[in-house]
Amino acid sequence: MTKSSIGYGIVGCGMMGQEHIRNIALLPDAHVAAIFEPDPGMLAASLALAPDARPAASIAELLAMDGVDCVLIASPNHRHLGQLEEIAARRPLPVLVEKPLFTAAEDEKRIAAVKARLPLVWVAMEYRYMPPVAAFVEQAGDATGGIRMLTIREHRFPFLAKVGDWNRFNRNTGGTFVEKCCHFFDLMRLILRSDPVRVMASAGQAVNHLDERYAGETPDILDHGYVLIDFASGARAMLELCMFGEGSRYQEELCAVGGNGKIECRVPGPGRFWPRHLGAAPTPELIVSPRKPPGPRALEIPVDARLLAAGDHNGSTYFEHARFVAAVRGQGKVEVTLQDGWWAVVMGLAAEKSARGGCTVELPGEFALLT
The missing domain is CATH 3.40.50.720 (NAD(P)-binding Rossmann-like Domain)
Structure with missing residues (x-):
């Protein structure tokens, strides 16, 4: 085209x-x-x-x-x-x-x-296209010498109000681990270059939305939890989610560790939520910590102010559209396929099932593998 x-x-x-x-x-x-x-x-x-x-x-x-x-x-x-x-x-x-x-x-x-x-x-x-996360993905293999452990932490604000309050109920969202965390499950597969084989989760609804009522119903969405995932490569990953942690300096933190060292990524939340009395919002950063010689190296990764003003996702939406338009023109490939989207949801559904049933879920298990 x-x-x-x-x-x-x-x-x-x-x-x-x-x-x-x-x-x-x-x-x-x-x-x-x-x-x-x-x-x-x-x-x-x-x-x-x-x-x-x-x-x-x-x-x-x-x-x-x-x-x-x-x-x-x-x-x-x-x-x-x-x-x-x-x-x-x-x-x-x-x-x-x-x-x-x-x-x-x-x-x-x-x-x-x-x-x-x-x-x-x-x-x-x-989230793939946040500049600090993209840098993390690009450098993680070399920095670690092969990732054995991957941790993604998100401490953020509760779910925002939406039209018709659709995001207050699992029947509409798929559950918090699907609605919110499919981003992170997608990142895990991207970073580790492997598919999950086992999911274990512990989660609950402790703080948010408990005093809300919609047509007499109380929201049933999880607001915190941990998810442990084993991958076919032998790597292990963990997600830590807290949706009443908006007082944090950084909203997302990624950490990968391997035999050669560690790499971390820290990303602030939406600038419109940063307390103005604290001054300028934090700048995203990447930290590489080799084992030999030991000593962390920190690098700030600023994002264009125009892109920050255009949305809540650290400039990523712009980069996503630029690549999508290139694919529509036949000048680039699809970078997030239906299979990627399928895996992200399946991992979220498995985490929901594990958390609510106190069980371990094998993958792909009951799901029909999309090929």
Whole structure:
């Protein structure tokens, strides 16, 4: 494709959809052509960000519009798979679909049909494209001499309010380990270059949302936990999640250790949440600690202020879109495949099952391996 500007059709323009719009606006060769968003307030906000975009009353109407060259799905989690299927059936266009790819174990077998019909599907895993995380991924093998232990820690704010409060219930999100942590499970596979074989988790709901009621229901989403994962390579990984830890200096911390040394990555949370009375927000950093000779080396990895202002993900959404547009043009490959998205959800579902049942879950186990 050699069009001068790639036109996006956007399905879902809540908080994340609007972050995507702001980042697409920074690209020199892409624009938002059409928007389907059923909530009037969110539609108005998104059209204010993309005033040349045309509103659509349905996905079918959006797909029928001239100038739509690809589709971004940023709707609530439980809508993703059905909307992918509708695009595949009506007008198979390249799609960038937000995580998670699906939310329930019984739905995962539907992905193969989507894969067969859509020409290009990229699963949105923004954390891969955070500049400090990308540097960590690139250098981890050399710094460690081969990773044997990998730890990812996220201490962050509780789930934000969403339209219709859909993110308060497991039936809509897939559970916290799917909704929030599929990013980290994806990173584990990317960093270790191996697939998981065993998942063990301990988690609960201790602090957040316990006093909330929606149509008489109390939210059932986990707010903290640990997940241990064994990989086929023999490496081990651990996730530590706390969703009432927003007082931290850094939101995400990654640490990989091998026979030659250790490498760490520290990433602050969204700048809009940083307490202004503390001065400037922290700068992301990478720390390499060799065993011989011992002694850590720290490197700051600043992110362009324009990219920080465009969203909450440390500039990553911009880099993700730049690569996606290149793939749509035939000038790059899909970097986060349906299989990557499938594994990230399967690992999350396994962690949910382990935490709630007090059991160890073998993988792929009950899941039909996507090939």
